[in-house]
Amino acid sequence: xxxxxxxxPAMIQQAGVYxxxxxxxxLEDAVALNQKDAARILVRNMLKTVNFYDTEVCVRVNNFxxxxxxxxxxxxxxxxxxxxxxxxTETVADVKEFMKEVRRIEKEHGIKNxxxxxxxxIETAKGVANVYDIAAADPRIDxxxxxxxxxxxxxxxxxxxxxxxxxxARKRIVMAGKANDLDVLDTIFADVNDxxxxxxxxxxIKKIGFAGKALINPRQVxxxxxxxxxxxxxxxxxxxxxxxxxxxKKAGIGVFAIDGKMVDAPVVQRAITVLExxxxxxxxxxxxxx
Amino acid sequence: xxxxxxxxxxxxxxxxxxLEPFQGVWNSIIEDEVPVTNIxxxxxxKKPHVSKLCKNLEEAIKRCKPFDGMTVTCHHHLRGGDGxxxxxxxxxxxxxxxxxxxxxSSLTSAxxxxxxxxxxxxxxxxxxxxxxxxxxxAISVGKLKYPAIIHSHGGRVRDFLTGRIKPxxxxxxxxxxxxxxxxxxxxxxxxxxSMGYADxxxxxxxxxxxxxxxLVEYPCVxxxxxxHFIDYVVKVDSIGDATKIASGTTRITNSPMDLRIARIAATxxxxxxxxxxxxxxxxxxxxxxxxxxxxxxxxxxxxxxIGSFMIGGVTSYGxxxxxxxxxxxxxxxxxxxxxxxxxxxxxxxxxxISCDQYANPNNCxxxxxxxxxxxxxxxxxxxxxxxxxxxGSSGEIRGASGGHSDTASGANLTVxxxxxxxxxxxxxxxxxxxxxxxxxxxxxIVTERGVCVNPSKPNLAAKLKEAGVQVxxxxxxxxxxxxxxxxxxxxxxxDQIVALVEYRDGTIIDVIYNVKNLS
Numbered sequence: 069x070x071x072x073x074x075x076x077p078a079m080i081q082q083a084g085v086y087x088x089x090x091x092x093x094x095l096e097d098a099v100a101l102n103q104k105d106a107a108r109i110l111v112r113n114m115l116k117t118v119n120f121y122d123t124e125v126c127v128r129v130n131n132f133x134x135x136x137x138x139x140x141x142x143x144x145x146x147x148x149x150x151x152x153x154x155x156x157t158e159t160v161a162d163v164k165e166f167m168k169e170v171r172r173i174e175k176e177h178g179i180k181n182x183x184x185x186x187x188x189x190i191e192t193a194k195g196v197a198n199v200y201d202i203a204a205a206d207p208r209i210d211x212x213x214x215x216x217x218x219x220x221x222x223x224x225x226x227x228x229x230x231x232x233x234x235x236x237a238r239k240r241i242v243m244a245g246k247a248n249d250l251d252v253l254d255t256i257f258a259d260v261n262d263x264x265x266x267x268x269x270x271x272x273i274k275k276i277g278f279a280g281k282a283l284i285n286p287r288q289v290x291x292x293x294x295x296x297x298x299x300x301x302x303x304x305x306x307x308x309x310x311x312x313x314x315x316x317k318k319a320g321i322g323v324f325a326i327d328g329k330m331v332d333a334p335v336v337q338r339a340i341t342v343l344e345x346x347x348x349x350x351x352x353x354x355x356x357x358x
Numbered sequence: 359x360x361x362x363x364x365x366x367x368x369x370x371x372x373x374x375x376x377l378e379p380f381q382g383v384w385n386s387i388i389e390d391e392v393p394v395t396n397i398x399x400x401x402x403x404k405k406p407h408v409s410k411l412c413k414n415l416e417e418a419i420k421r422c423k424p425f426d427g428m429t430v431t432c433h434h435h436l437r438g439g440d441g442x443x444x445x446x447x448x449x450x451x452x453x454x455x456x457x458x459x460x461x462x463s464s465l466t467s468a469x470x471x472x473x474x475x476x477x478x479x480x481x482x483x484x485x486x487x488x489x490x491x492x493x494x495x496a497i498s499v500g501k502l503k504y505p506a507i508i509h510s511h512g513g514r515v516r517d518f519l520t521g522r523i524k525p526x527x528x529x530x531x532x533x534x535x536x537x538x539x540x541x542x543x544x545x546x547x548x549x550x551x552s553m554g555y556a557d558x559x560x561x562x563x564x565x566x567x568x569x570x571x572x573l574v575e576y577p578c579v580x581x582x583x584x585x586h587f588i589d590y591v592v593k594v595d596s597i598g599d600a601t602k603i604a605s606g607t608t609r610i611t612n613s614p615m616d617l618r619i620a621r622i623a624a625t626x627x628x629x630x631x632x633x634x635x636x637x638x639x640x641x642x643x644x645x646x647x648x649x650x651x652x653x654x655x656x657x658x659x660x661x662x663x664i665g666s667f668m669i670g671g672v673t674s675y676g677x678x679x680x681x682x683x684x685x686x687x688x689x690x691x692x693x694x695x696x697x698x699x700x701x702x703x704x705x706x707x708x709x710x711i712s713c714d715q716y717a718n719p720n721n722c723x724x725x726x727x728x729x730x731x732x733x734x735x736x737x738x739x740x741x742x743x744x745x746x747x748x749x750g751s752s753g754e755i756r757g758a759s760g761g762h763s764d765t766a767s768g769a770n771l772t773v774x775x776x777x778x779x780x781x782x783x784x785x786x787x788x789x790x791x792x793x794x795x796x797x798x799x800x801x802x803i804v805t806e807r808g809v810c811v812n813p814s815k816p817n818l819a820a821k822l823k824e825a826g827v828q829v830x831x832x833x834x835x836x837x838x839x840x841x842x843x844x845x846x847x848x849x850x851x852x853d854q855i856v857a858l859v860e861y862r863d864g865t866i867i868d869v870i871y872n873v874k875n876l877s
Contacts, residue, residue, distance in 0.1 A: 081842060085806040086618055119838065286614035290621065 069126065069253060070283045073098035074107035077114070084120035086286040087293070092126045095140050096155050097218075104136045108143050115147045126187060128153040132166060145173040145184070151211065153187040156218065158194040163205035182208075187253075191215030192222045196237045203244040212245045213282065214238055216255030227258075229265060231272070242277040254278045260285040270295040298342045306342035307353060309335060314357035363744065363793055367866045371855065373483060373504035380867040383767050383798045387719050387863045397521045400564045402589065410591045411537050415569060416449050418590040419527070422565035424450055427457045428526040431563060433556035434464035434488075435531070435543055435692060439602030442531040442569050444471050451480050459483040461523045463514060463555040463713075464758055467491045468598070476501045485523050487511055488748075488758025489857075497856055498754040500872040506755075506857040508748060508794075508870075511555070511691070512717025512724065512764040513862040518562045519720065520864065528563035530556045530583065531597040533699075535570040539588025540581040543693070544703040544710070546572035548596075548603050551672070551693020551702050553582040557712040560587040571597045580703070582710055608673040608695045610652050611645050615777055615806055620649030622827070623733060623775050623804040628657050629825035630771050630818060632730045635663055639685070640670040640732040640765055643694040646775040650733045651675050658684050669716065669725045670732075670761060672708075677701045680708060689725050691716040691761075717764035719862045726761070726768035734762055736776040736803075738790040741832050743797030743812050745774055746790035748859065751783055753849040753873045755857060759794050763862050766799040771818075778805040778835065784843045786836040791849065793868045794859055808835055850874040 069090040072079045075098075083091040093114070099107040111127060127149050129140035144152060154166050167186070174182050186209045190199055196219070203212055216234050220227040227233060238254070245252035254273040257266045270281055270292050281292050298306070309326065313336045316324045323332045343350060361367050361379035370376050378386070404410075412418035430450065432443040443462055450458065458481045465472070465484075470492035475481045477496075482503035487510060489497060497506050509517060517523040532541035533548040543550045548571055560566050560583045568583065573593040597603070611617065623646070627633055641651045652675070658665065665685040668676050672690045674697035680688050687707040693699060701708045717726045737757055738746040745766075750756040766772040776785050785805070801818060803810040808830030811819035823829050850873065857870040 082615060082806065086614060087621070118842075287612070287617060 069280060070286060070289065071098065071256065074111045074127075075099050075103045077110055080110070080114045081118050083125075084118070084123045086289055088123060088283065088286070088289045089280065090124035090126055090150070091120065092128050092153065092282070093149075094128045095136070096128045096130050104130070108136070108140055112143045112147065115144070115149055124150040126151040126153050128155055128189075131156045132162070138169060141169055141173055145170055146177040146179070148179065148182060148184045150183075151185045151187050153189055153213070155189045155215070156191050156195065157188040157202055158192055159198050160201045160205045163188065163202055163209070167206050167208065184208075185210040187211040187213055189213050189215050190237070190241055191218035193219070196240055199241050199244040200247065203248040203250060209248075209250060211251040211253060212241060213253040214241050214255050217258075219255075231269065238273065238278075239276055246277060251279045252277060254281040256282045256284050257288065258284065260287060263291050266291050267295060296345065298345050302342050303346045303348070306339035306346075307348070309339035310343060310350065310353050311357045313339070314354050361865070361867065363742075363796060363867065365793070365868050367869060368855065371505060371858070374507070374858070377858070378865045380796070380861045380865040383796060386865050397519055397524070397562065399562065409537065410539060410588065412590050412592050415445060415529070415567070415592050415594065418567045418592045419446070419449050419529075420453070421590060422527050422567065424453060424455045424527060426455060427459075428455065429459040429461055429524055431460075431523070431525045431528045431559045432462040433530055433553070433559060434462060434466060435550045435553060435556060436468070436598045436603045437550070438466050438468050439599035440466065440468040440531070441596060441598030442529055443469060446529045447472065447475055447481070451475060456480050457482050459485065459523075461485040461514075461525060463511070464488040464760070465490065465493055468602070469493055473501065479503060483507075485509060485514070485517065487514060487760050489755045490757065494755040495876055498870075498873045499876055500852070500854050500856050502856065505855045505870075507860050508755075508759050508857055509860040510717065510759050510764045510862040511713050511761045512719050512726065513860055513864065515558050515714045515718040516720050516862065516864055517860075518558055519718075522864065525559060525563035526565060528559035528566045530559055530566065530568055532568050532570045532583065533597070534572045534574050534578055535568045535581075535591060536574055536576040536578040536585075537591055538576060538585035539566070539568045539583065539591050540576075540578040540585045541568045541570065541583040541588070542578060542581045544580065544582070544699050546570070546574075548572065548598070548600055549696060549699035550603050551696075551699045552690040552710045554691030554711055554716060555713050557582055558714055560584075565589050567592060569594055569597060571595060603696075608643060608648060608675055610675065611649050613645065616646040616649050618806050619646040619775050619777065619804055621653050622806070622809060623650045623773050624653030624657055625825070625827060626773060626802055626804060626809055626822060627654060627731055627733075627771070628661075629821055629827065630731070631821060632771050633657070633661070633663060635665075637663070637665045638667045638669070638728060638730045639665055640668060640729055640769070641676075642733065642735055643671055643673050644735060647733050647735050648673060648675060650773075650775065651679065655679055655682075655684060669729065670765070672698050674698055677708070680705070689716070717761050717862070719764070719767070724764075724768065726764045729765060729769040731771045731773065732765040732769040733773045733775060734766065734795075736774050736785070738785055738787055739774060739776060739800075739803050740787045740790045740797070741836060742789075743800040743803065743810075743832070744790050744793040745795040745797075745800060746792045747794050749792040749870060751846070752876055753791055753851055753871070754876055755870060759859065763795040763799065766795045767862065772799060772801045774800055774803045776803070776805060778807040778839045779843050782843055783846060784836070784839045786832060786839055788836070792859060792870055796861075796867065803832065805835065807838065810835060
């Protein structure tokens, strides 16, 4: 997910062409206080006019406890971007209050079947402590993300390249997300010239369960995709596992072996995850296996 | 008369003579024998043991017996740091010589100072492959007496051989030379690499002067230009601004948009059917073009592809790929940065070639005819895949034809990379302002908003779609971009022809009119 300052029209109009899976149009930290109104108006108008192609669009509004949060919602919610991000979420009550306003605005604009989902962002120690409850606070939450910069500031520590200070928070947030079937997204990597550092960090967060990473420069897209995209061999193997699973399922067999190795439900689930990352249609495999 | 792409071409222009209209990429190039006058080399003679060394450039030029109406040539291997061309013109002007035809292989920002010489009629004709800056502006508003001829690199050689350009005096800078005129650009403090353009001037000019800041013991080894073509040699303190001649190594762009376009272009190449062992490749030096080399390099390593050769303007990035074993060799007509000189000097697989071998359409071994893939830039493209690399948004001359049309005509796959819009200006037009490279020779246009494949290549389009490349109709892309940018206002042009774009075969492909309001 590529972060784009909400007051940068040149970047917003190009947001859909960088090949990232999602963009975040930021009205919060990337925008100076005296630019908040301009950014809100710009993002509102860009949402109406810019072609983002198949890139998912998320808007990060300001927190409710600022003078800008509610106005942001009033302008953005009626346009129903793919998602809206609620920053510095700390409690279930925060979420309830936020969703109350979202639903009020949708109702006032006659939006009966809202498609917009909610991303909650955990950026304080209090938010980390409450993350299990926050993750389950509303059915429209479909992703949870960690804000590393604000979190380390809140903890009074420095964010180090090894990420040790936020490691517990990362893992706790991943567990809370997984427990509620949410996508879990990692924080930014600040050094845009350090591709190797970005690769190393991305490999790590992939291993501990994150589904994606926040980016601050389009040049970071390829590295993150390279880490998350399964290799050709992984896809071939997953295809074979799922294909054999379908055949065996029809024969009433739950556990079987491929090349002498046991294949059970967790192995099949991992294969499905790989195929989904590779954007391979499971139904096609089912049809061919049948 | 109209040419093959519908441009009205005058049959005759005073001072330039009869013109032939462009008839298609290969239609005017007859294989084996060309029915035009072929110019033989000038007969020269020197008495034994007579020194060619002159005390300064002025003396050397005087010995060449300059005259009104003469043709003077230089090369542009010194890039933006060239100090030799301006010095030559100044000396000729002080001698009272006028009505000069200037035929430098290209003209850069180092030549802005030519404008006053145009204004006073000292220079009345220009043949070149590129014109930029204040000089481009001056020509665009009509300050040159006769229309400038903008030719391709290969076309310049052809113009020499047919006598369209008849060089009377060539002043050629070298980074090292000896007393007999054996000269090179590959070593010396001002080393600039290949002398591929200059080699032609040396062979066919009536009088040739080598100018160097580094006179070495006889013989200068290795050398590109050979002594039997050279009339005089001059040692000077400086051949130009060393910081602009030897400008370090080429760096890949940091622009996310250029990198994105380059990534897509590399993917196009990978799935074109040409990405295999033995492929040959050429890429430009700027922006998205060079960045394609970065991604191609990664893709070649990933797929264990070893190419045959790279050609053209060579960057240090290309040299790195040679040294990594990704290509067997480099054919170098022009070196884009100082770091390349060392490779020209020391690596036997880094082969310096003349512009004749590089791109002349009328020989039997032009390297561009052996090229698999070329990646080129564009100022504008149009729905017929024509490309403009010479005129800017106001219609002013501000670019270079260079080897654009040469390589496009020969390559199996010509990829043009450009953003869909720059600032507020759409790049895809109904018709480009000036056609330099005809759409007939362009296969793919890559933008950040989709890849357009020439309708004449349906199989290529199918391959790219199958590989997941976002292939779009160029008309649809134009409409989409114009929704964001609007349609620019018509350019304010007069009815004076200020330049002619000569296609590589010597025919005229487009005409440039004067700009009324140059902002």
